[in-house]
Amino acid sequence: MTATPVSAHYDIRQPDAHVIRDDAEAIAIAHRVAALLREGASERDRSRQVPADVVDAFSNSGLWGITVPKQYGGAQVSFATLAEVIAIISAADPSLGQIPQNHYCLLEDIRLQGSEEQKRFFFDLVLAGHRFANALSETGGKNVKEIQTRIVPHADGYRIDGRKGYCTGSLYAHWLGVLALDAQDRSQLAFVRRDTPGLVIVDDWDNIGQRTTSSGTVLAQELIVPAFNLFPTYRSYETPTLAGPFAQLTTAAIDAGIGRAALDDAITFIREQARPWIDAGVEQASQDPLTIVQIGALEIRQEAAEALLERAGKVLDRASLAPDEDSVAQASVAVAKAKVLTTEAAIEASNRLFELGGTRSTQVRHNLDRHWRNARVHTLHDPVRWKYHLVGNWALNGAKPQRHDWN
Structure with missing residues (x-):
């Protein structure tokens, strides 16, 4: 007989937040x-x-x-x-x-x-x-859009049963947003207090990167949700909204941060600890001409990624004034372009760090491999190869991107 899983403990305290004004x-x-x-x-x-x-x-x-x-x-x-x-x-x-x-x-x-x-x-x-944390995705379907979790009417509102994965932030959350399909296979989003009976948070995220995101499993076991806490999220994609580009923008911003951290640490390590190559004829690694060239290339690529991210944000800002088929498509394309460069810049900088820092940069005490691990794991959120296709299909054929969370 399988034991009933116990929800993971974390010290969730009463919040007391400052309100930011601008x-x-x-x-x-x-x-x-x-x-x-x-x-x-x-x-x-x-x-x-x-x-x-x-x-x-x-x-x-x-x-x-x-x-x-x-x-x-x-x-x-x-x-x-x-x-x-x-x-x-x-x-x-x-x-x-x-x-x-x-x-x-x-x-x-x-x-x-x-x-x-x-x-x-x-x-x-x-x-x-x-x-708030998410309990949206599932790990067992043939693709990311296949959802098995179900929501059905109940005397006290609705009942949800299912198993969720990649539930980022679940361990730290006061509330979770649980996605389930109704009888018409429409996506419904239920906001559930962390201490609700039937909601189980399993702290089983053990991937190589983004180690403290708590992106593990959440179980809904006869989880009862009041009708007031339910949102018909399927409607966000029936008409043009910025739900998809918004989600992608936030994802690309994380990758931009990872790339910047890797590049900054590479520069610091080269200045302070790396050795120049013998044929360079210089005293310090920071004077090695080929290292200088590589850092220059990384800096340009990182700044280009950050510029495209900023531009994508501004495209969303303009589209938000009057979202329609065209403006939402333009927002998706703009974010896709940023996503390509933020992904590639993060992976390249976190890899080149070791090439330019030398063998000593791989010592465990430095833990510089965390940049590569973080970049490699987080950029798997959705495949960049499909961003190239999205941008190319828009440029060549005027094809508007499909509306979903990954566009």
Whole structure:
């Protein structure tokens, strides 16, 4: 007989968040939080442990509430600013940079499909500092869109049964957004308090990178959800919305942060510890002409990736004023271009770090391999080869991208 799994424990405390008022304040606070998160990031990667004080300091900073619309008390920062904030945090610790990524996407679901009462209730929670995590994807289907979890009517609202994977941030969350299909095979999103009976968080994420994202398993076992907590998320793709480009922008921003961290650490290591090659005829590795060329190439590629990310955010900002078939397609294409470069820049910088740093850069005590591991794991979110296809099909044939979470 199989034992009933016990929900993983984490010290979830009553939140007390600052409310950020505008874009400038959001960026300033992001830099301050990044300085805090950078300290201890390597050790957290080694131990796979994140002290509750660290997560609380992050969410209580107010950064998790910056997309809440102004009419509900939030800063409603621009898409470009949000991407910059995520990249700043992810350059300090990309695992912690990733844990609010789906939080932001869930807030977008609330904004797009919530009733007035739902928006006021859940946005108030967010501004107070409550953390939301996802229980969306599943690991057993033939592709990422195949969902087995089901939701059915119940006397107290609805009942959900299913098994979820890649539930980023689930260990740290006050609430989880659980995706399930109804009798018409339509996607419904239920917001569930962490301590709800039938909701089980399994802390089984053990992949090589993004080690402290808590992207493990969530089980729904006769999970009862009030009707008020249900959102018809399928509607976000029946008409043109920025749900897909928004999700992709936040993902690309994390990769941009990983690339910047890898490049910065490569430069520091070359300056302070690497040796020049014997044929260079120089005293320091930082004077080696071929190393200089490689760093120059990496810096250009990283800045190009960051520029495309900023541009994509601005395209989303313009599209948000009047989202339609054309403007949403343009947003998807713009984000796809950024996603290609942020992915490739992160992987290349984290790999070249060792080539330019030399054998001593691979010593375990430096833990520089975390950059490559983080880049390799997070950029698998969706295949960049299909971004090339999306951009090419748009350029050649004017084909609008399919509307879903990965476009």
